[in-house]
Amino acid sequence: MLDRIWAAGSALLLIAGPAAAQDLMDAPFALDWKFEGPAAPYFLAIDNGHFEEAGLDVEITAGQGSLDAIPKVATGAFPFGFADINSLAKFLDENPEAPVRAVMMVYDKPPFAVVGRVSQGVETPADLNGKILGAPPPDGAWAQFPAFAAANDLDMDSITVEPVGFPTREPMLAEGEVDAITGFSFSSVLNLLRLGVPEDDISSILMADHGLELYGNAIIVNTDWAEENPEAVTGFLTAIAAGWQDAIDDPAAGIEALAERNPAIDTELEERRLSMSIEDTVLTEYVVQNGFGGIDAERMEAALEQLQTNMEFGAAPTSDGIFDGAYLPEPLPTLE
The missing domain is CATH 3.40.190.10 (Periplasmic binding protein-like II)
Structure with a gap:
């Protein structure tokens, strides 16, 4: 499965072979929302061993909204989070020294x-x-x-x-x-x-x-942690992509993994929610053609200009100040 998802990332995963399985790095992950359908790919990344192959022990925590994960990651309580990149832009305007950046776009088309x-x-x-x-x-x-x-x-x-x-x-x-x-x-x-x-x-x-150029949610990282553990960040992102491909291949398996963490869910409804998130936000034409996780520079600049009609900024936000693609696997993972 992973050969089809990415090519160059396979070498990276050698850092965590069987001998390393007993010495995994803790990498807690803060979600933006509850354990619902769109969270299933992250649990598949756990259950299918993608995080473990990257040398990571990942525990996922639910959130309470689009802003929730940003301060958790900025303070270092979590190395990784999932958050609205537009909210991140505003947070960084108000807290310019905060060590947090987006490193992988997930919702190429915001929901x-x-x-x-x-x-x-x-x-x-x-x-x-x-x-x-x-x-x-x-x-x-x-x-x-x-x-x-x-x-x-x-x-x-x-x-x-x-x-x-x-x-x-x-x-x-x-x-x-x-x-x-x-x-x-x-x-x-x-x-x-x-x-x-x-x-x-x-x-x-x-x-x-209806006229919005903005991006949606992205994986965010504590930049202090990332500078100390760059290979781990790339491994985490590679595993995220693999989890999404697993969910695309078998949404029902994704909901089964989700139900193990949240037994109260309506499995039929959550499978539909997962499928909607894939079709409406993740598996866009741009992602199919260009790979998963990156951004289009021109679109991002247009999005940031549009964002300034929504929010007041002390200084105009820039793509480089919000999104860092240096940790993405090369080439970008292909989702299909």
């Missing part, structure tokens, strides 16, 4: 979405004018809403924004207390289905399909 109810008149961006929008303040999708609104010429004065919590976001939409919500497409849509909202009454407006 930022506005999810609405057809029965409440929300199917297109223009339908949001005059409506009530539920948005959790720490939500990555809400952070990008100003650029989305500008790209679609929305009248923000006519939109009532209701701050909501993550646990109450989908229930409030299901009960009709708000007309739409911001969130990740594969999270909010399936949560609404679980709450009994008919699928034909759910509209999912992906911001990336």
